[in-house]
Each structure stands twice: as C-alpha cells, then as structure tokens.
Amino acid sequence: RSAKHEYHRDLFLLSCFTEICYKDMRYLTCEQIIPDTKGHLWLHGNRCKTGGEYMVNFLPADLRLLEKYRGTAPSPLAFDMPGLSSINCSLRRITKQCGIPRHITFHLARHTFATTLCLSQGIPLSTVSKMLGHKQITTTLFYAQTTPIMIEDAIDRVESRLGGKFAA
DSSP states (O other), rough: OOHHHHHHHHHHHHHHHHHHOHHHHTTTTGGGGGETTTTTTEEEETTTTTTTEEEEEOOOOHHHHHHHHTTOOOOTTTSOOOOHHHHHHHHHHHHHHHOOSSOOTTTTTHHHHIIIIIIGGGGGGHHHHHHHHHSSHHHHHOOOOOHHHHHHHHHHHHHHTTTTTTTO
C-alpha cells in the first residue's frame, strides 16, 4: 500500500461522504468549510459544472480526513488534488488488490452518497437533489438506484403500518 494510493482512496471516501465531485474538490477552499452555531462544519459552495448551490454537513469520517490532510495543500485550497486519471488508476489498483470485481471511478462516489448514504436511509429525492447541487430533479434520478435493502425496508414499513388489518 503506497502513500499515493492511500491519499487517492481517502479523497474518494471524502467524496462518498460529502457528494463533492472531482472538479469541485479540486477547487475547494478552506473558506468554504463553515461552522454553524452548534459548531458543526458545513461545506458550502456552487458546483463548477452547473453553478447549482450545494451545502453538506461533514460527518465524523469526513472530519477525520480533513484533519489528516490539514495544511498539506497549497493555500487557499483544502486539498492538493492529483489528476483525475491518476486517482482513477489508483482506484482500479485498490479494487483489484481487494478482489472487488466492479469498475470504480471517482465519480461513483457521488452515486454512493446519493444511493447508500441518502436514499437508502429515507432521505427524500428532492433533498438529495439539493445536496448534490442539481438544478433539475430529473438529473438526480440517474443517481437514484433502488437497492434490495431499500425494497425490503419499504415492505417492512408497509407490513408494520398495516398491523394485521388485512389478515385472512
């Protein structure tokens, strides 16, 4: 395991937890990380691609990664971002070493955020759309993949709400 692969992995994980795409992370500045009145850190900015506003609360895993790499990027940037092809190459090597048969790219992190961290936890599609900085909710539909766990949870909720009302 090389330091470069570890760094690339950590950037990918940060994107998984924050939804930040590569280009937005490349230009992310420390000034975009803003504390709220309760001391929680938020990431606030406009998407490079669409200009759409995004706002995301940092999770504990994000905070550890922020702290781990604090001060390693040229000011005022939050991260020293390598080229996208370099990161994707590292991700291919990491997945191969781990025996993961899937093709993983940096952009997949946004899909992970939308599906695994948000939609599968019951966050409404409209909220996820706003978090991703999409101007149109139809764009978010490309990220909204229904997983078997989501279907199972939905069926469990229906069964619990019916509470035997229609028992034979």
